[in-house]
Each structure stands twice: as structure tokens, then as C-alpha cells.
Amino acid sequence: MAHGPAKGLTRWLYTTNHKDIGSMYLWFSFAMFFLGGIFALVIRAELFQPGLQIVEPNFFNQMTTMHGLVMVFGAVMPAFVGLANWMVPLMIGAPDMALPRMNNWSFWILPFAFAMLSSTLFMTGGAPNFGWTFYAPLSTTYAPPSVTFFIFAIHIMGASSIMGAINIIATILNMRAPGMTLMKMPMFVWTWLITAFLLIAVMPVLAGAVTMMLMDIHFGTSFFDAAGGGDPVLFQHVFWFFGHPEVYIMILPAFGIVSAIIPTFARKPLFGYSSMVYATAAIAILSFVVWAHHMFTVGMPIAGELFFMWATMLISVPTGVKIFNWVATMFKGSMTFETPMLFSIAFVILFTIGGFSGVMLAIAPADFQYHDTYFVVAHFHYVLVPGAIFSITAGVYYWLPKWSGRMYNETMGKVHFWLAFIGLNVTFFPMHFSGLAGMPRRIPDYNMMFADWNMISSVGAVLFGAAQLVFLYNVISTILSGKKATDEVWDNPEGLEWTVPSPAPYHTFTEPPAIK
Amino acid sequence: MSAGTYYVPEQSRLPIWASLGLFLTVFGAANWINGNAKGPYIFLVGGLVFATVLWSWFSIVISENMAGKNSPQLKRSYVMGMGWFIFSEVMFFAAFFGALFYIRNLALPWLSGVGDGADNGLLWPGFEAEWPLLTTPDMAVNGDAATNIGPGQSMSFPGWEGMLGWLPLWNTLILLTSSVTVHFAHSAVKNNNRKGFNIWLGLTVVLGVVFLILQVEEYIHAYHELGLTLQSGIYGTTFFMLTGFHGAHVTIGTLMLFIMLMRSLIKGHFKPDDNFGFEAASWYWHFVDVVWVGLFFVVYIFG
Amino acid sequence: MLKTARRLCAWMLGFTCLLAAGGALAEEVERWKFNMTPGVTPISQNVYSLHMQIFWWCVAIGVVVFGIMFVSMFLHRKSRGVKPANFHESTLLELLWTAIPFAILIMMGIPASKTLIDLYDTEKSEVDVLITGYQWSWKYEILGEDVSFFSKLTTPTDQIEGHASKGVNYLLEVDEPLVLPVNKKIRFLVTANDVIHSWWVPAFAVKRDAIPGFINDAWAVITEPGIYRGQCAELCGKDHGFMPVVVEAKSEADYQAWLAEKKAAAAAIAELTEKPFTFDELYAKGEEVYSRSCAACHLAGGQGVPGVFPALKDSPVALGDINHHIDVVVNGVAGTAMQAFGEQLSEVDIAAVVTYERTAWDNNMGDLAQPIDIYNHKQGK
Numbered sequence A: 001m002a003h004g005p006a007k008g009l010t011r012w013l014y015t016t017n018h019k020d021i022g023s024m025y026l027w028f029s030f031a032m033f034f035l036g037g038i039f040a041l042v043i044r045a046e047l048f049q050p051g052l053q054i055v056e057p058n059f060f061n062q063m064t065t066m067h068g069l070v071m072v073f074g075a076v077m078p079a080f081v082g083l084a085n086w087m088v089p090l091m092i093g094a095p096d097m098a099l100p101r102m103n104n105w106s107f108w109i110l111p112f113a114f115a116m117l118s119s120t121l122f123m124t125g126g127a128p129n130f131g132w133t134f135y136a137p138l139s140t141t142y143a144p145p146s147v148t149f150f151i152f153a154i155h156i157m158g159a160s161s162i163m164g165a166i167n168i169i170a171t172i173l174n175m176r177a178p179g180m181t182l183m184k185m186p187m188f189v190w191t192w193l194i195t196a197f198l199l200i201a202v203m204p205v206l207a208g209a210v211t212m213m214l215m216d217i218h219f220g221t222s223f224f225d226a227a228g229g230g231d232p233v234l235f236q237h238v239f240w241f242f243g244h245p246e247v248y249i250m251i252l253p254a255f256g257i258v259s260a261i262i263p264t265f266a267r268k269p270l271f272g273y274s275s276m277v278y279a280t281a282a283i284a285i286l287s288f289v290v291w292a293h294h295m296f297t298v299g300m301p302i303a304g305e306l307f308f309m310w311a312t313m314l315i316s317v318p319t320g321v322k323i324f325n326w327v328a329t330m331f332k333g334s335m336t337f338e339t340p341m342l343f344s345i346a347f348v349i350l351f352t353i354g355g356f357s358g359v360m361l362a363i364a365p366a367d368f369q370y371h372d373t374y375f376v377v378a379h380f381h382y383v384l385v386p387g388a389i390f391s392i393t394a395g396v397y398y399w400l401p402k403w404s405g406r407m408y409n410e411t412m413g414k415v416h417f418w419l420a421f422i423g424l425n426v427t428f429f430p431m432h433f434s435g436l437a438g439m440p441r442r443i444p445d446y447n448m449m450f451a452d453w454n455m456i457s458s459v460g461a462v463l464f465g466a467a468q469l470v471f472l473y474n475v476i477s478t479i480l481s482g483k484k485a486t487d488e489v490w491d492n493p494e495g496l497e498w499t500v501p502s503p504a505p506y507h508t509f510t511e512p513p514a515i516k
Numbered sequence B: 001m002s003a004g005t006y007y008v009p010e011q012s013r014l015p016i017w018a019s020l021g022l023f024l025t026v027f028g029a030a031n032w033i034n035g036n037a038k039g040p041y042i043f044l045v046g047g048l049v050f051a052t053v054l055w056s057w058f059s060i061v062i063s064e065n066m067a068g069k070n071s072p073q074l075k076r077s078y079v080m081g082m083g084w085f086i087f088s089e090v091m092f093f094a095a096f097f098g099a100l101f102y103i104r105n106l107a108l109p110w111l112s113g114v115g116d117g118a119d120n121g122l123l124w125p126g127f128e129a130e131w132p133l134l135t136t137p138d139m140a141v142n143g144d145a146a147t148n149i150g151p152g153q154s155m156s157f158p159g160w161e162g163m164l165g166w167l168p169l170w171n172t173l174i175l176l177t178s179s180v181t182v183h184f185a186h187s188a189v190k191n192n193n194r195k196g197f198n199i200w201l202g203l204t205v206v207l208g209v210v211f212l213i214l215q216v217e218e219y220i221h222a223y224h225e226l227g228l229t230l231q232s233g234i235y236g237t238t239f240f241m242l243t244g245f246h247g248a249h250v251t252i253g254t255l256m257l258f259i260m261l262m263r264s265l266i267k268g269h270f271k272p273d274d275n276f277g278f279e280a281a282s283w284y285w286h287f288v289d290v291v292w293v294g295l296f297f298v299v300y301i302f303g
Numbered sequence C: 001m002l003k004t005a006r007r008l009c010a011w012m013l014g015f016t017c018l019l020a021a022g023g024a025l026a027e028e029v030e031r032w033k034f035n036m037t038p039g040v041t042p043i044s045q046n047v048y049s050l051h052m053q054i055f056w057w058c059v060a061i062g063v064v065v066f067g068i069m070f071v072s073m074f075l076h077r078k079s080r081g082v083k084p085a086n087f088h089e090s091t092l093l094e095l096l097w098t099a100i101p102f103a104i105l106i107m108m109g110i111p112a113s114k115t116l117i118d119l120y121d122t123e124k125s126e127v128d129v130l131i132t133g134y135q136w137s138w139k140y141e142i143l144g145e146d147v148s149f150f151s152k153l154t155t156p157t158d159q160i161e162g163h164a165s166k167g168v169n170y171l172l173e174v175d176e177p178l179v180l181p182v183n184k185k186i187r188f189l190v191t192a193n194d195v196i197h198s199w200w201v202p203a204f205a206v207k208r209d210a211i212p213g214f215i216n217d218a219w220a221v222i223t224e225p226g227i228y229r230g231q232c233a234e235l236c237g238k239d240h241g242f243m244p245v246v247v248e249a250k251s252e253a254d255y256q257a258w259l260a261e262k263k264a265a266a267a268a269i270a271e272l273t274e275k276p277f278t279f280d281e282l283y284a285k286g287e288e289v290y291s292r293s294c295a296a297c298h299l300a301g302g303q304g305v306p307g308v309f310p311a312l313k314d315s316p317v318a319l320g321d322i323n324h325h326i327d328v329v330v331n332g333v334a335g336t337a338m339q340a341f342g343e344q345l346s347e348v349d350i351a352a353v354v355t356y357e358r359t360a361w362d363n364n365m366g367d368l369a370q371p372i373d374i375y376n377h378k379q380g381k
Ligand code: HEA
Pocket: A133, A247, A248, A250, A251, A293, A294, A312, A313, A315, A316, A317, A319, A320, A321, A323, A351, A352, A353, A354, A355, A356, A357, A358, A359, A361, A362, A363, A367, A370, A371, A372, A376, A379, A380, A383, A384, A387, A388, C058, C061, C065, C101, C102, C104, C105
């Protein structure tokens, strides 16, 4: 039981240790974030000016598709799973994840899946070019041959996510230290419990969607073909039944991270813990009945439009509860603004802005104008980049000293924050304007009336990308040569993870800790 | 909740090999489907690697349990793992059932120019929504020139006269019975009745195999006599997708139960208070059974 | 208010203005446009005011929430020596901030529902237009008038590739716009032939997905004559960015004149079908048809895109039986992107393009198809 890490490469290949696996997940997702970012830079470079300069339209579509897929499935989801691996056992006083070998399997599927997905870029006919939402029949009858590889990549990624989620649920429900009742669990654990439930519920539905595609493409079925009695819109219903919960999968754990950080730096307990828990559950439940807000223009019956509009708007209520709770936590605290806190505050503000544009999109008649324009692109980057990405960044700065035993460079952290903050707003804010002015999404070229906003966006993207280089450098130099961190790291933070030494020993809580 | 000492397994080669096996399997399958001659070989090698890994993985889990390394807590984790896995399967099926529901209740009436899709009649004049759908929209409009040809006949309830020769009914009876027999096997093992366990479990496996044989029989009948194929418009599509996907699950379930039977017969595994391996397989079997009952109603009876 | 905001933006971003001014941008292009158009139909104006109303609600909520945050970030910071309070619950507050957003949502939702119901009311239309999306053009049919035509992008490749300066309507110009009368209730029936497209004219607040095999509808009463431009709003493959929508709204009289003109033109084309052409005539016309209708996929040099669109240079079809070649072009290849051009192109055009393909790019077949052959082929001969 007392064994430490093995030496050499096999430590990583054969590991069953939640900390090792967590680290691998995090590095993998970081790599994917850069890969997806490079695709985004290709998009932004082509859109810097009107006219076709750099890439062919078909390749542009491949970039858009791969950017979306890699960011969603490669960067954000694995990063959250990595954080769960590291932190959930530490937070609930468990020695490891419930099913350690399966844990490693969930991870190792991913590099293979993404290698297969990326290899499509080099196949004849090119990579998938039908958008990350892969609507049929563009993705079936009219797809390049590489779509088959894409389908199987999604299948095994889904298997990985489901196994990861099962592991997390079993860990949380079964491995808590005695006395750690459900309502004593840190918010991060709660949000992940609910996220894992969402994952198990919707990843199989995505698998169903791609399976139907596979059948239509290769086995002559007619799920999405009206001539045989099917319906292309059926694809969209199945996809979004997965897709909408998916976007909350990408934000609920973020809520958990921010709920850990804000109290620490406000030096005040989290406001309204139990309403936070209920709000998270409410968001998850509602997320199953709003999917068709992505489909307001497909010609649903009016009753459907009204239902999905109202249900979608309702989600603002529990989400608002969370925002207000965070603000109330800060109120009358004694705040300091270290890097994790800066990212968390930016999260609250910018995510709220993204939420506001979400509410505007939810208004069905107005969505007829917004839909498939850059206004939507602005919306989802505001909830995903300062939402998911900023929260992950905040979490990394917050827990890195615990993981590595070394303190990151605060000045560099602040430089990273401000560059990223400015870069992000310069990139994505103008997209609201170009979208409202009428620029459709997924186009490689546009009329001159959109030129100014696009040029600004492209400049911002380079700035934001450069900021990530600072991040990379900061993380590496911390691990290699940062100052020693104390065990508590911060000023009296809440949570079991701070009761173990820094760096956290290879095995923690082999004896369950006592819970107050 | 008793945490006690927790067994963290040593390093394991299994996961990475399992990933490699899985990858080669799907990579091979994709190449194969796309007409690459190397595809089948890659697929086969991958499948072999994957099967080998699974085999040794389960062996290790079993021997750990026999060696008494598994704490009650870890056993609970396995139970939860299986439970949530079955839930994920439920959702997988839900996607296909949902598709069937949408097609029957919304898409087809719309295509025929009823209700909210009143104008679709312009595109598909003469098309009428019916279920089972024997005349596809394409056939309604293009007649003999159509490429989406519906089935000659459907698999639906043939009426009381033809009932005895109706395979789905027998299949339903078989699966329902097998759920009962597997339950008896469970009671037997709990009462430490080894012989009863083997007999009831063996019977379940036999019933599973018979079900599969009849299912194949039914498919042959469909393909050769009813003109009902995967390509027969949306009726053939949903019929084969749902029953085929279910059939794949029966195959896996039968295999699981068969392995449990061998473990009991050859190795004498399973104790009255420690038989989760078997129990997991039986849960899976019950799940597959419940899905069939759903299928029986929506695909055959109300089909 | 909006004016000031606009000026502010322009000022703040002057730096990029300078950058852009270097390029040869036409003056007429409206720049720094940052809001939705109010449009020229009753619905579009409703949608616009709904949009603004919800926007201001969001601003108001933002001011309160961010205001409190900034105040506490300023006042309650450790560097000012404050000691943290310890409260972490207040049922009253929590009830309030559940109830107030709820009330706000109801206030947003009621006018939204009204507009939505209005938007769905396509009854009692006076003109019906059937719109079909193709990869990558739109087909318009005025129902009951026997007028039907395709509408395609006309922006020259030179402009797209930057060899010529871009016109004001760069990428938003077509060969034949849809012409509609003003002040009449027009109903759009939208569908597609291959993949999903979406027919969008911002000035009408009409955006309807064109689903192959299904028809969706929408309506508009255009209150002002003018030219309105929009774009396809659903990813439909390679040239999704290159399939604009242009609608010209005219007075009733002008609209009737246009209809008559269209019908006359169709009759003239039918007449041409009878007439034999020389090889050179066909070849020259074929080149033009090819670059307009085929080069999008098979590329100007006939080399295609490997794995997606086959090459026509050295293609067995172009070098084989001419009847089969005609058949592929007229009827397309079912289940692929190769659509049936029989209904898109006139007999003359098809004869020309087939003739062209068989001789261009060193295919050197030298044979030709006459319009009458195409006509006969369509009749099943
Ligand atoms: C992390 C991911 C994430 C999150 C959290 C959200 C959150 C929300 N989203 Fe978003 N969305 C996406 C990711 C996300 N979305 C993506 C990726 C797409 C595009 C997919 C594609 O097509 O490619 C999309 C698209 C999308 C659409 C479809 C647009 C279109 O294609 O036409 C709609 C429409 O309703 C929508 C709505 C909403 C709403 C109402 C919320 C709500 O949850 C927001 C709630 C939050 C707030 C409202 C702010 C805080 C609240 C208060 C301060 C309380 C008071 C407020 C009020 C009373 C208004 N989203």
C-alpha cells in the first residue's frame, strides 16, 4: 500500500493512481486546447479580411468542424475529468477513485480517439466538414469518406466519457469518508455528481445519433431521408437531446470550481450552499427539456416553439441564483485578488454576459434573426471561453501548488490574466455586432460591411492565444523551479485537500480523515 | 459506511492494451466499411487483442475477489458501476425508441400533408401515412422509378388465426421464461443449491440461444419472403435497427450467462453471499428482457 | 443614444479604421454596423423592438449585479483592512432573487409569445413563392404563374481571390433576383433539393430552414420598395458562404411587368431548343455554363476534388458514350452531390456543357450534343 510511483514511462502507461491519471487528463486537454486553438487561428486568419486568402472553402469548413469538436470533446471535457480525478478523492477523503483500472482505461481511449479523428485531415476528401453539429444529410449522403472514422471516434470517446462518469459517481456515492454527508460535500463534488449523471444520460444518445448516421451512409437505411419516410430533422432532435445537456456538462463543474475559489479569497463562507445544490440540480433537470431551442427555425409546430422558448428562459432562474450567491459571498468579505480569484471574478461577469445573450437567443421570434449568425458564436464563446476555460484556468492556479508543491509566479499569473481578459473581449465582443449586422456563421468570406469587426476579432484572437503561451510557461516553470508552497497554500482555505501536505503524497487518505 | 483499508490495485497493463484493442477494432471496422482491403485484418487483430484483454481483466478481478482482497466497499463500487452502465444502455435504446416515436407520430403524418406539414403534400402527392409503412413517399410519387422501395409485408400481429405461427410471440414467451429461470438460478445460488443453480442457469442459456435462432429465422423470413430489408424505407430501417440492436444485446447477455455457467461448472465459483459476477449478468439479462417487452409492443403489436 | 454609442465605438477603434482605410473599400458600404435591422415588414419591426426590449432588460440586470460586485470589490478588500463578515444565508434574499428574475421573464415572454404566434400565421396569402435550396443556388417558383428560375451568385472569382477590387455588394449579388410586389401578403414555401439550407432575408425577419423532403413556410408584407439582401444561413457544404438571397420589392404594376417578361423569356428559350448549333457556338457557351454551374465542384480545370468530386478530365463518362454523359447531367446521380441539372439548365445549356466537357482539358472527343438531343433524352428517347 505504501508504494510510490513507479519509475519511467510505465508509471504513466500502467498507472492506477488518480493523481497520475488526473495529470494525464490535464496535460492531454491542454494539448488539445492548443490544437483546437491552432484551428481557430486558421479560421481567424482567413476571416481577417474579406476575400479568400489562405484556405479553400472546403478546408475552412474542416477547420470549423475540427475546432468545435476538439475544443468540446478534447479540451473542455477531459480537463474537467482531470480535475475531478485529482480533486474529488481529495475533497471527500477517499484513497483513490472507486474503479482505478477502469479510470486509466477511460483516459487512454482518448489519445487513440483523437489520433483517429485528427488523421482524417490527411485522408482523401479531407476531414469532416459539416460542423461540430454534423447535421444530416450533409454529414451522411454528402459527407467525405472520412466520416466513418469520425463516427467511430465519437463512439469510443463516448465510451470513455461514460466510463469516466460511472467512476466519478461511484466514487462520490461510495467512497466518502465517514461523516462526509451529501450536504457536507464541497460544491465541486456536487456539481460533478450531477454532471456525471448528465454524461451517462446523454452520451449514449449521441452514440445513437452517430449509429443511425453510420446505417444511413453504409447500410441503406433511411432515418434521415424523406424519400424513404425518414426526416433530416430527426437527426437534429436526437443530436440536441444530447447537445444541450452537453453544454451544461461543460459549465456545471465550472460552477463548482468557482464556488471553491471565491469563498477562499473573500475569506467568507459560500453564501447559500444548499440553494446552490438545488439550483445545480434544477439546471440539470431543465436541460433535458429545452433542446429544441437550437431548432427554432426548422419549422416546428407553434406549440413546440412556445414550450421550448419558455422552458429555456426558465433556466435563467436557477443560474441567476448561482450568480447572486457568488456576489453575496463577495459582499462584505475581505477580498484579495490573486490569479485564481481574478479568473473567477472574470468568470462571473463574463459568463453572465454570455447568459444574457443566451436569454436573448431563447426568445424564439428574435432567434429567427440571431440564429446561425455570429451573434450565436459570440454567445457560446462567452459561456465557453470565460466560462469553461477561465474556470479551468482558475482551478489550475488554485490547486497547482497542492499538486506540485510549488508556488506559481504571481506576476506572470496576473500578466496571463490581463492579456487573456483583454484578448478574449477583443476577440468575441465584436462578434455580437457582426452577428446582429447579419453575418452568418461558418462562412470563409463575407461582404465588406463586416470587415471591421472581423479584423478586430482576429487581432484579439492572436492576443488571446499569446496569453496562453504565458500560461504554459508559467505552469512548466512552476513545476520545475517554483518556490516551495506551504501545505495550506492560501489564507485558511476550506476543504480536506488543504489538510494534506504539498505536494499531495502519492497516496492520500489511506486512513479516512475525521470529518467535523 | 465502512471505509476501512482500501485496496488500491498495483499498476496494470490492462487499460492501455484495452484501449489499443478497442482502437484497432474500430479503426479496422472503419477501413473495412470504406472498402480498404486491409480493414478486416486490422479489425480482427483489434478484436482479438480486445477480447484477450477483457478475458484476463475479468480473470484478475475474479482472482482478486477469491483472494479476499475486495473490501465490501469495493464490491459496492462494482455494483454501482454495473447499475449505471445499464442505465447508459437504457438511454442508448431510448435514442432508437425516440426515433421510432418521432417518425410514426410526427414525421409521417407531416410528409403525407396532414397538420403542421400541410404543404408537404406538394412534394409527395398521393403519399399516405400508415404504419407499417409499405409505400414510401418515393414510391407514392415515382412509382416504378422509385429507389426507396418499401417492404412487401410487415412483421406486425397477423391476427388471432395466424398467431401460433407468429415467431415474435414465441420469442416473447421464451424471453419472459428465461427471466424467470435466471431468477430461479439466483435463488438457488443464494440457497447454496449448486445443482439447481447450474440447471436453471443452463436452461436460461439455452433459452437465450433458442431466441437467437428464432430471431435469425425471422430475419431470413423477412428478407426472403416478406421483402423486408434494412433498405425497405423507414419501416425496415426502424424494424431492423431496434430488433437488431436488441439482438446484439441478447447475444452479449447469453455469452455472459454462458461464461457464468462455465465458471460454476468448471471452477465452482459463486457463493451464497458472494456472487455479483452472476448477479450482474442476470441484471443485464432482465434489462434485455424488459427492452424486448417494449419492442414487442411498439414494434410488433402496435406496429 | 445609439448615435453616441456608434461614435464612441468608431473612436475607440480608430486604430483599426486606419488599417482598413488603406484597403480600397467602396464608400457606400455601411461600416461599423452593430445592431439588427428594424427591417421593412411588420414582423421584422416587432422582432426588432422585442430584441431591444430584452437587451435593455439585460443591461438593467447587469448594471445591478455588476454594480454590487464592483462596489464590494472596491469596499470590501483586504488591503483596506476590512474584516470579513460571516453571514452565509438569508431566506428572504434567496426568495427575492428567485422571484424577481421570474417576474422579469414573464414580462419578456408575453410579448415574445405574441410575436411568435403572429409570425406563424401564414394564412390568407396573396402571392405564394416556392423556394428550393440547391448546392449552391436558389430556385424560385411563383406558384400559379408558371414562372420558375434559378438565382446564383455573380461575384466574379477575380474579386474573391483579390485580383480585382470588390464591389459594394460583394457576395450579395445574383444573376436573377426574386421580384415581389409591395404591400401584399407573400407566403414563402421553403424546401431543399439536397442538403439543408436556410433562406434568410434580415429585412423581413424571415429565416426558414430548407429541409429536403419537407416544406416550411413563412410570410412577409413588404412595406417599402427596394432591394433586400440576405444569405443562406445553414451550413450546406463548400460554397455555403456563396449562396446569397436577393429580393427586389416593386410596385404591383412593375411586378406584373416582370412576370410577363419572365414568361416571354421562357418561350424564347423553348424556341432555341429547336435550332441546331455549330460546334464552336456550343463549345463557347458550354465554357460559360461550366464555369457558372459546374466549376464549383469539378473545378475550372476539370480536375475535381479527389475523394469528393470526381475529375471530368479523362473521366470515363466524358470519354465514353455520349448518351450516358447526357444522362448523368440531366438526371444527376442519385444519393450524391451530383444533382439533376435537367430542371436547372435549359436544353441549350446542357447540350453546350456536355459538348464542352467532352473536348476541353485534352478530353478531345470532338463530338457534340444538340439541344434537341437533350430534349429527346428528357422525353425518354
Ligand atoms: C457552457 C456552455 C453553454 C451555456 C452555459 C449556455 C447557456 C445558455 N444558452 Fe447556449 N449555447 C451554447 C453553449 C452554452 N449555452 C453553445 C455551444 C451553443 C451553439 C451550438 C451550436 O449551434 O454550435 C448555444 C446556443 C444557444 C441557443 C441556440 C441559438 C441558435 O442557434 O439560434 C440558445 C437559444 O435559446 C441558447 C440559450 C442559452 C440559455 C438561455 C442559456 C442559459 O443557461 C443562460 C443562463 C444565465 C443567465 C441568464 C445569466 C445569469 C442570470 C441572472 C443574472 C439572473 C437574471 C437574468 C434574467 C432574468 C435574464 N444557447
